[in-house]
Amino acid sequence: MSRKILVVGAGQSGLQLALGLQSHGYEVTLMSNRTADEVRSGRVMSTQCMFHTALQHERDLQLNFWESQAPKIEGLGVSVAAPGSFDPGPSQRAIDWVGKLDGFAQSVDQRVKMAGWMETFAQRGGQLVIHGAAVSDLDYFARTYDLVLVSAGKGELVSMFGRDASRSPYSEPQRALAVAYVHGLAVRPEHPDFDAVRCNLVPGVGELFIMPTLTTSGRADILFWEGVPGGPLDAFKGVKDPSEHLALTLELMEKFVPWEYARATKVELTDANGTLAGRYAPAVRNPIGRLPGGGAVLGVADVVVANDPITGQGSNSASKCAASYLASIVEHGDKPFDEEWMRTAFDRYWDTAQHVTKWTNAMLGPPPEHVLDLIGAAGRLQPAADRFANGFNDPADFENFFYEPEKTSAYLASIS
DSSP states (O other): OOEEEEEOOOSSSHHHHHHHHHTTTTTTEEEEEEEEHHHSSSOOOOOOOOHHHHHEEEEEHTTTTTTTOOOEEEEEEEEOTTTTHHHHHHHHEEEEEEEEEEEEEEEHHHHHHHHHHHHHHHHOOOOEOHHHEEEEHHHHHHHHHSEEOOOSSSSSGGGGSSBBGGGOSSSSSSEEEEEEEEEOOOTTTTTSSSSSEEEEEEEEEEEEEEEEEEETTTEEEEEEEEETTTTTTTTOOOOOHHHOOOOOOOEHHHHHHHHHTOOOOOOOOOOTHHHHHHHHOOOOSSEEETTTTOOOOEEEEGGTOOOGGGGHHHHHHHHHHHHHHHHHHHHHTOOOOOOOHHHHHHHHHHHHHHHHHHHHHHHHHHOHHHHHHHHHHHHHHHHHHHHHHTTOOOGGGGTTTSSHHHHHHHHHHHHH
């Protein structure tokens, strides 16, 4: 008899996990609060630049449907505005370099991917239920399924998973987020022959990330501001009109990152739903949600480990979590999915997730002197630029050269 599993939430992790379980012969029900068509025609949800390891998890399940169409991102570049140069402005660059990725990265608009994956799941015989789940619904389902996985990272369900204060240093949002999907962005003149994610750091003010993506209307680029709360980039609250959102994005680019503004003078929004703004506090939560009726459910991806998007790890972590949980479920055979198993499954995922959390939380604070030295040195030493860039794929490597001044200087000495 095949085991019955319920997955609540149809994002990167929920869908990847549901499709993976389906391929292993489990009887899977997926709950989504929107249909595939509603997702496809809705608002953009994220910036989702996925690096090699996360993309490989999709390939392993043969879910890389858009790989040939999406731009291949071969580098990751860092620019740092000279402190104070934007006051009165315009800003100057103190640092500008690009590192090459060992394996390319890609971004596929989640409206395209989630809608396509939902349709695939249904075509393959999966039970797709369009219904926003409440805690009371899960109380009922926990008794009828062998395992309930909660991967809906927002809303009432998250409140079942208590915050782990020892792993969550921030109780407030650390950045105000503003995203715009655009057509018409010119190439970065420093590397016209290949695509890269560009990270522009404006000390004390925030960050602008630019990345190529595949959206519903083809190739596009994402302009993504992360503003320090209360600062000049924290300006999108209450901006409802998409064209006003874009105008504000560009106005801030002209002042704080004029070298990026120079290639954005002809951009237009990809569609009326191509903007997004908001903020949330990063948190690690207890992975087991307990239901009023005594049942337990396991939290997935953002539900249990939600990092600020400053390091671009959200969809990567979601993919890695889904892959880790899939392995834990399959290896468990027909034994009961009790709370001890849930804890073990989460701990296995946390082995990789902890590095993401540590690095992301470090990047949210003002960089210490040795990190500034490292980022500066990467402009002269290509191996340092490449290693930093590849850390986005494997954040565990930052332990070896990033956090401690001694390790940083030893590393820089070894390559110079």
